[in-house]
Amino acid sequence: MSGPRVMCVGLACVDIISVCKNYPEEDSDQRVLDFYWQKGGNASNTSSVLSLLGAQSEYMGSFANDNEMRFLKEDFDSFGVSTSHCVTYNTGYITPTSVIIVNSQNGSRTILHASKNLPEITLDDFKAVNLKNYKWIHFEGRPSFNTPAYEIVCML
Secondary structure: OOOOEEEEEOOOEEEEEEEEOOOOOOOOOOOOOEEEEEEEOHHHHHHHHHHHOOOOEEEEOEEEOOHHHHHHHHHHHHOOOEOOOOEEEOOOOOOOEEEEEEEOOOOOEEEEEEOOOOOOOOHHHHHOOOHHHEEEEEEEEOOOOOOOOEEEEEEO
């Protein structure tokens, strides 16, 4: 990529979606109507949408070196999103995952998120980035486990 870019900093996870006829009752067994994986996470999805809109887009976050990371990187590549500044942890870490139950009757969704042990990027990781290459940086923040994500946009 050349010229000023847009960087999105935050979470990338794998969403495992199960579409059900209706929401399952507790302690029941139900076949699903559809099942698929997709990339999730505010910053990762924002970087893909910006790329579709014509921006030179980059995602920056942490990856665990596992099969789910390969799935995520393939998805980023398919949208032309650079992941060159991502930090990859090689041993003992797991990619964050969300299991999503979609009720096909009313469209409701229930999300079960697991972010077991993957560290966030650090200030030192971010300091390695040459900010002169970016015209806009989008930060996704998660201050604590029970607090919703919030976003900070920095225009350079």
